[in-house]
Amino acid sequence: MSEFASEQLNEAHRALLxxxxxxEKMDMEKLGKSQRTLLERRIAAxxxxxxxxxxxxxx
Numbered sequence: 018m019s020e021f022a023s024e025q026l027n028e029a030h031r032a033l034l035x036x037x038x039x040x041e042k043m044d045m046e047k048l049g050k051s052q053r054t055l056l057e058r059r060i061a062a063x064x065x066x067x068x069x070x071x072x073x074x075x076x
Contacts, residue, residue: 030070037063
């Protein structure tokens with residue numbers, strides 16, 4: 018990931034964090050089974066992406 022500038026990583030982190038918060042706010046009880054599964058997987062993927070960006074920024 019070294020081809021990305023620090024500013025780009027900061028902006029991506031901010032955007033993903035915002036999306037994660039919005040996903041976590043959603044009421045899962047109102048979703049169908051497939052939508053709930055998709056949301057759970059999306060949240061997991063966002064958390065992984067955030068950790069990877071944070072690791073890259075700490076190098």
